Amino acid sequence: MSHPSEAERARARQIVAILRRTYPDAKCSLNFTTPLELLVATILSAQCTDERVNATTEKLFQKYRTAADYASAPLEQLEQDLKSIVFYRNKAKNIQAMARILVQEHGGEVPQGMDDLLRLPGVARKTANVVQGNAFHHVEGVVVDTHVSRISRRLGLTKEDDPPKIERDLMALLDQPDWLDFSHMLIYHGRAVCKAPTPTCPGCVLLELCPTGQERTNVV
Template identity: 50%
Template sequence: MNENERIDNIIKEFDLLYNDAQCSLEYKDPLQLLISTQLAAQCTDARVNMVTETLFQKYKNVFDFAGADIEELEQDIRSTGFYRNKARNIINCCRMLIEKYDGRVPGNMDDLLKLPGVGRKTANLVLGDIFGIPGIVVDTHAKRLANRIGLTQNSDPEKIEYDLMDIIPREYWSKFCHQLVYHGRAVCVARKPQCGICTIKSYCDYYKTLK
């Protein structure tokens, strides 16, 4: 089996298992997704969703966040960790959105990366889920699984992103990364992957080392 066949088989299996895979962050508009993704750094999506349930009732738009008292916002998001940096970035990000983008979240990589607190992971998620522009989102699940399966030999998220771009068909980029998250939570967990029940084990480099 060549590499293209292996990738095709993994995609087919993921489509059977996780055809409806989507972002687990809860949001109603582009700004909410942008902020939720920033909060999700070094934090679980479940915790972020707990925080944003009340956060987005208190801060309803870009102007509310831009004008927020930083110490108050820090306390509002404290449980997500790194709350001082996150609060500062969210406020400065929203101010830049108002000053340079008419208060709207831009729909291209270059402009998104100019925003405080926004890296390629956040930008790709926003582009894929909001604007329908395919992108590879390398979060902790994607990083772990891509290395275990043998889709990359790199540990740097940006290098992993480009490695996956080379082997995954473009139309699958966004969906495939959501599927990696689902598989990472359900089967290929961090501490002890459940290889015995994994339906892609035949295509996985890690599983081969167990034989």
């Protein structure tokens, strides 16, 4: 899949066009006003709904305004402030370690480069792509979360299982200007229609272009 045919790229463009008509306002669902806020929110969003993250960060961002605030807080205090988020101990530890690197190596700011972002604890390609795309309007890759992985596989856009490999397939298949929106639209689609256990294929706007949907609706 690293060298998709022109037919495969054309099919991908059709999928993007339909998604754009269906989800014209798709965007990042995390609330943030600065790159630091988005970075913290995205770390918190692992295995957790954006709604729950937003409910937590509403208070969190009033208390922690700078990287130094996270860096200097007692870890137990930060843990308590993240208590309602799943994996809160890991996330508190990662956010504090991340903030200390921002203070010590980046003047308290969030770095824009992929390599610098990936060196931060709790940050892998998904989080780095979210921050680059939504805070810096700089798109180097495709955001591949569980929704993007699942739906890309169902649509036959990739056969891979490993998120970095899925990302490589999608980067080869999609036009770069579509990368960020593609993920946002699939995330909306995944929440509303193409759900993990039980996709509601009848009525899906992508049914005609989806091998999995064809299979499911023919059997049932």
